[in-house]
Amino acid sequence: HSSVEYFNINNVTQLSDIERYNFDYSGTSMKALTMKKIIITDMYFSQDDLYKIFADMNITDMTIADSEMIHMLCPSSKSSFRYLNFLKNDLTDFLFRKCDNLAQLETLILQKNKFESLRKVSFMTSHMKSLTYLDMSNNLLRHDRAGVQCQWAESLAELDLSSNQLVDAVFECLPANVQKLSLRNNQISNVPSGVAELKSLEELNLALNRLADLPGCGGFTSLQFLNVEMNSILTPSADFFQSCPRVRELQAGHNPFQCSCELQAFIRLERRSGGKLFGWPAAYVCEYPEG
Numbered sequence: 001h002s003s004v005e006y007f008n009i010n011n012v013t014q015l016s017d018i019e020r021y022n023f024d025y026s027g028t029s030m031k032a033l034t035m036k037k038i039i040i041t042d043m044y045f046s047q048d049d050l051y052k053i054f055a056d057m058n059i060t061d062m063t064i065a066d067s068e069m070i071h072m073l074c075p076s077s078k079s080s081f082r083y084l085n086f087l088k089n090d091l092t093d094f095l096f097r098k099c100d101n102l103a104q105l106e107t108l109i110l111q112k113n114k115f116e117s118l119r120k121v122s123f124m125t126s127h128m129k130s131l132t133y134l135d136m137s138n139n140l141l142r143h144d145r146a147g148v149q150c151q152w153a154e155s156l157a158e159l160d161l162s163s164n165q166l167v168d169a170v171f172e173c174l175p176a177n178v179q180k181l182s183l184r185n186n187q188i189s190n191v192p193s194g195v196a197e198l199k200s201l202e203e204l205n206l207a208l209n210r211l212a213d214l215p216g217c218g219g220f221t222s223l224q225f226l227n228v229e230m231n232s233i234l235t236p237s238a239d240f241f242q243s244c245p246r247v248r249e250l251q252a253g254h255n256p257f258q259c260s261c262e263l264q265a266f267i268r269l270e271r272r273s274g275g276k277l278f279g280w281p282a283a284y285v286c287e288y289p290e291g
Contacts, residue, residue, distance in 0.1 A: 010036045013041065030057070108133070111135045199219075226249070227251040
């Protein structure tokens with residue numbers, strides 16, 4: 001209970017004696033807390049005694065990063081959190097299961113943790129009615145089983161799933177209203193047609209996967225930006241533009257393109273459409289002898 005509104009704690013070692021403490025947060029002035037590189041050496045204490053102190057804080061922004069945190073409690077009452085950042089910890093799929101008290105949360109950053117199930121992550125967000133941005137990059141996420149139901153927050157507009165272990169089946173488990181989606185650095189070899197109906201999707205990043213061709217846009221009718229850099233595309237299909245009429249920017253560099261009539265036709269179509277091509281080295285422009 002002080003006039004402090006923004007409190008940052010870095011490089012702290014808690015030696016011992018973590019005890020249960022009931023704190024009254026009503027009337028406090030704090031708005032944001034940032035904790036980085038916190039080390040706890042006392043192994044004999046109740047985890048709930050520690051996490052309850054943070055979960056029930058009456059603040060809008062909280063960051064606990066790079067601190068080997070293994071869990072966080074659901075707030076015991078309706079929370080004022082709008083921004084939560086748990087970068088680089090040891091959190092798992094058990095986080096915020098069936099938690100109804102984060103209805104005001106807008107941004108959730110869980111990058112570099114130990115989440116494994118994309119389906120469980122989706123159900124975690126389904127209770128977060130205001131969530132618009134979710135960063136799940138650099139985890140251990142998988143979704144291999146076809147036909148398994150996922151349930152995302154309807155408000156979720158931007159989702160980062162880069163650097164996980166996702167394959168083609170991921171397109172059966174994506175938020176329906178997402179506008180910006182990153183699947184960079186996964187194990188996707190094909191975008192199945194007719195599976196995902198992402199009518200609001202405007203930006204899709206599929207760089208550093210295993211694609212052999214450009215994906216179609218049958219389910220992505222609003223797509224404007226596509227990144228397929230660092231895949232295995234040899235000859236992009238020229239009918240891409242019939243499937244993706246709204247795409248205005250395509251990044252396709254660092255693919256093993258083969259010089260062919262199809263590649264020439266594709267480049268001419270892209271230029272004619274008025275869009276932007278990035279990452280096409282001059283060496284890929286083919287020259288044919290007369291006749």
